[in-house]
Amino acid sequence: MFIGNNNFPVKINKDASFGFGDRIGIATPIHAGFAKKYDIFPVFAQQSAREISSIGRTCQDVLKNARQGVQKSSYKGSWGADADHIRNKEWLLKFLDNDFMPYSMFTIDTFDCMDIAGPAPNDSSFKKRLKRAEKYTGKAYTFSKYRITYTHDSIYKIVLKYYRAIDFLIECYRTIKQKIAEFDFEPAFDEKGIDTSPEEHFYLASELTDEGINFTTFAPKFPGLFEKAIDYIGDVDNFICNLKIHKEIADCFLSYRLSLHSADDKLKVIGLFAQILEGRFHIKTSGSEWMEALRTLSQCNRELFDMILNLAVTNAEKNIKAYYLSLDINKIKSLIKTSSSESLIDISETRQLLHTSYGTVLGKYLDEIKSSLSSNEEMFTNNVISNYQRYFDAIY
Numbered sequence: 001m002f003i004g005n006n007n008f009p010v011k012i013n014k015d016a017s018f019g020f021g022d023r024i025g026i027a028t029p030i031h032a033g034f035a036k037k038y039d040i041f042p043v044f045a046q047q048s049a050r051e052i053s054s055i056g057r058t059c060q061d062v063l064k065n066a067r068q069g070v071q072k073s074s075y076k077g078s079w080g081a082d083a084d085h086i087r088n089k090e091w092l093l094k095f096l097d098n099d100f101m102p103y104s105m106f107t108i109d110t111f112d113c114m115d116i117a118g119p120a121p122n123d124s125s126f127k128k129r130l131k132r133a134e135k136y137t138g139k140a141y142t143f144s145k146y147r148i149t150y151t152h153d154s155i156y157k158i159v160l161k162y163y164r165a166i167d168f169l170i171e172c173y174r175t176i177k178q179k180i181a182e183f184d185f186e187p188a189f190d191e192k193g194i195d196t197s198p199e200e201h202f203y204l205a206s207e208l209t210d211e212g213i214n215f216t217t218f219a220p221k222f223p224g225l226f227e228k229a230i231d232y233i234g235d236v237d238n239f240i241c242n243l244k245i246h247k248e249i250a251d252c253f254l255s256y257r258l259s260l261h262s263a264d265d266k267l268k269v270i271g272l273f274a275q276i277l278e279g280r281f282h283i284k285t286s287g288s289e290w291m292e293a294l295r296t297l298s299q300c301n302r303e304l305f306d307m308i309l310n311l312a313v314t315n316a317e318k319n320i321k322a323y324y325l326s327l328d329i330n331k332i333k334s335l336i337k338t339s340s341s342e343s344l345i346d347i348s349e350t351r352q353l354l355h356t357s358y359g360t361v362l363g364k365y366l367d368e369i370k371s372s373l374s375s376n377e378e379m380f381t382n383n384v385i386s387n388y389q390r391y392f393d394a395i396y
């Protein structure tokens with residue numbers, strides 16, 4: 001196991017790994033406390049292309065802040081850096097070409113490459129994938145008592161839906177491989193809002209493996225809603241059944257672990273996820289530190305908090321849309337009038353609004369926020385710790 005020099009992010013070397021998104025770039029020393037306390041591999045730098053561009057940070061900033069945070073802490077173990085949710089080649093190259101140091105993990109988001117059923121494109125790549133997929137027709141497999149079968153029609157639909165995603169994943173993987181020898185690679189399907197069926201998961205894992213893509217984690221879209229900043233919405237029993245099937249599929253390939261995204265506040269399922277996967281998992285949180293920063297401001301700097309709230313309301317429509325949420329702005333306005341500042345952090349509508357406003361708010365008030373949090377460092381630290389402790393209590 002890697003112990004010692006931890007100046008650079010490295011490939012995940014434990015069965016359990018945990019992504020700590022840090023939007024302001026000051027929370028790594030607090031996150032490091034959890035990496036010391038629990039047997040997890042921490043991914044301290046984890047920021048999506050969307051987050052980086054909306055905050056106005058750079059890929060370098062994210063790495064620098066994480067490394068400074070590790071150095072400031074007493075954590076001596078290894079850690080990772082996730083170039084998260086890359087949706088196009090342009091962003092892949094931005095992450096790869098940063099001149100500070102290499103990322104150790106790349107999450108490729110297939111959002112823009114997934115097709116839904118329609119007429120067959122007269123496209124050589126589609127034809128090639130369809131030909132390769134003939135081997136599945138008539139095959140049957142059983143995972144956690146669920147029987148997967150492929151017919152000519154069902155495999156045609158799966159290929160049509162995913163052939164461009166597979167091509168994009170292969171292209172990204174090969175591009176990274178030319179520059180970096182050792183890295184974690186995560187195909188992600190979670191953002192589109194369409195559940196990844198067991199049949200699709202098995203097909204995707206099988207095709208990527210056959211193409212020599214060495215992915216270490218895999219993020220299907222699990223059933224239910226994983227909306228930002230609120231708990232899981234959906235049938236927990238169905239989530240469990242589905243997760244068991246996905247687990248057995250992943251186990252049969254032996255080489256990768258399942259990844260849960262948007263795990264912030266998902267207390268109904270985060271512990272189950274870790275337990276059903278028997279400690280072999282990746283979990284990503286991304287907005288927890290931001291919400292605790294706001295909680296701290298609501299407690300110690302009402303004036304700044306009120307300015308943030310105003311800005312969030314003014315830009316609500318645009319920010320909410322970027323996260324595919326639907327929030328009632330009039331209800332939010334009346335909640336703001338009738339509730340205390342601090343309680344707005346925990347009311348789901350205002351919580352989601354504030355969560356999705358980070359880009360606009362940090363774009364305008366980053367310096368003020370940093371300075372206020374550093375004057376109230378103990379309060380901020382305690383808020384982040386008590387929030388994250390809920391996740392780790394559920395997991396362990």
Ligand SMILES: [Zn+2]
Pocket residue numbers: 085188190191261262
């Ligand atoms: Zn995601």
